[in-house]
Amino acid sequence: MAPTSVLLPEGELRVARCDMLDKLIAVGDGDAALLYLYILRHGGAADAKVAARVLHLSGERYERAAFTLNQLTAPVQVSETDKPADAPQYTTDELRRARMDDHRFAAVCESAEATLGRTLTEGQLRCLLTAYDHLGLDAGAIIELLSYLKKEKGTVRLADIKREAYQWADMGIVTAPDAQQYLARRVNEKPLSDAVYRALGADPAQPAPKEQRVCRFALAHGFPPEAVELAVRRTDRHQGRRSLDYTLGILRKWDAGGVHTVSEITALEPEARAVVGQTTAQPTDSATLAAWEQDWAARVRSHRRKTEE
Known part of the structure; x- marks a missing residue:
């Protein structure tokens, strides 16, 4: 999706979407935020080469900012009325059935237990299902996330999984290739x-x-x-x-x-x-x-x- 598709029609007054601003703040990517302001100002007339020159961004920094911005705009297609504001409160039975009936989520659970070295608690299982079912990270992305946390911190805590999953979702990192690209950059x-x-x-x-x-x-x-x-x-x-x-x-x-x-x-x-x-x-x-x-x-x-x- 082109960044301009999330903007309001042309006019003297430019209005930014609050949900987009919240995502940019959460990501903390200054280049992406600057590019968003440039597009907001110029709308459909925005040209990539001109934007990079005016914003003093190298080709690499511009591409990275554009990628981040495109990832952040993708969820905008979903109406806020169709997307719950808070994570579902999964019951014990729902957690059990998710692990038994969805082989992809079952693979996430098995990988998590191998990473943690112990059987998942109900809280950990709920956190993983939230990332998978509510935030939209696929199985490969969650497995990459768990592996990354293990390498970085040694001991993976529930709070670390939750924080990182929400950050990845905000940045649009929801597939294994997205995760691998992001981690390689890190x-x-x-x-x-x-x-x-x-x-x-x-x-x-x-x-x-x-x-x-x-x-x-x-x-x-x-x-x-x-x-x-x-x-x-x-x-x-x-x-x-x-x-x-x-x-x-x-x-x-x-x-x-x-x-x-x-x-x-x-x-x-x-x-x-x-x-x-x-x-x-x-x-x-x-x-x-x-x-x-x-x-x-x-x-x-x-x-x-x-x-x-």
Whole structure:
């Protein structure tokens, strides 16, 4: 479905659907939200190449934003009156019959028991059926979800399954191929996101919601971990305490000014040189970056050159 199909007719006034805005907020994808606003403004006249250039998105970032947006718009075809707002309260008999009569759901249950190493409780069974029957994740997607949680956390809790299932449903990740594509992207981004979390003083294994928000912004806007650390140190100096909101405000200010690496920031704001530690902040160059950081930095530089042309 094209993103424009969820918009109201053309006119001087543009109105956004509240359900779409809720989904964009839940996903936390800034590029997708920006693309949605662009389409909302231009309607059917929106052109992909022009949109990518105006929004300063690389081809890869634009495709990712478009994919997320298309996934989020798909459920809009379903009337809210046909879709219950709350998950069904399955009875014990309904849970039993679902496992006995639906071989696909039975496969999900067997995979879950293998992952957890024990027989499913009624609460866990209800959670899985909610993901399968209410949220619409197919058996393959749920099995991928369980495997991912096991690798990430070791011990899979009921709350983890529920939270991740709802997030996947909100992002339109409902099939095994969708899940595999999403998880592959997460794996590729993990070294960088872990480094950003460490710069924030966060636990990469269990980041808090606000920490995730700052990390998503940093990744989406091309801030390396060293720049995030610089923002954290500046926050400590100005606030005298840890404030993720203040740190995010600094990053937003730098992004608006078009500076993202430590060398760019310190060139624009010489006073920032003394913020990281007790010594002058060192420029971010290829000699100080790991291989994966060099590749990422090269892609950011390439993106900037293309948008300036």
